[in-house]
Amino acid sequence: QVRLAESGGGLVQAGGSLRLSCAASGDVFGNYHGAWFRQAPGKEREFVAGLSKSSIIKHYENSVKGRFTISSDSGKRTLYLEMNNLKPEDTAMYYCAANSAAWSTLPSDFGSWGQGTQVTVSS
Numbered sequence: 001q002v003r004l005a006e007s008g009g010g011l012v013q014a015g016g017s018l019r020l021s022c023a024a025s026g027d028v029f030g031n032y033h034g035a036w037f038r039q040a041p042g043k044e045r046e047f048v049a050g051l052s053k054s055s056i057i058k059h060y061e062n063s064v065k066g067r068f069t070i071s072s073d074s075g076k077r078t079l080y081l082e083m084n085n086l087k088p089e090d091t092a093m094y095y096c097a098a099n100s101a102a103w104s105t106l107p108s109d110f111g112s113w114g115q116g117t118q119v120t121v122s123s
Helices: none
Strands: 003-007 010-013 018-025 033-039 046-051 058-060 068-072 078-083 092-099 117-122
Touching: 003 092, 018 033, 018 092, 018 117, 033 068, 033 078, 046 068, 046 078, 058 068, 078 092
Parallel strands: 010 117
Antiparallel strands: 003 018, 018 078, 033 046, 033 092, 046 058, 068 078, 092 117
């Protein structure tokens, strides 16, 4: 399976921006559906944004739609999540994931995961 590694998290004030990166090794995102999930303490892992294998179809959780943008580089080796107008409720550990099967927003359908990068938004 493709190996994934996130980076780009940090501490930011409300209204600020961050860009998360997920580097793929062993394979490229062009062979997978890619997605970002997040999990806050005591909460279930939540789908944030997804990008289809074709890189044409994008889907966002309602609370981030219009603020976050998912994309990949031209070589399909890096998945990005640009986060703008961040809010304290965006605070969570963010994970990238890859799914070689059917399109899905369910964590259980993703076979490859990164280790996560922490995003903290202060009020």
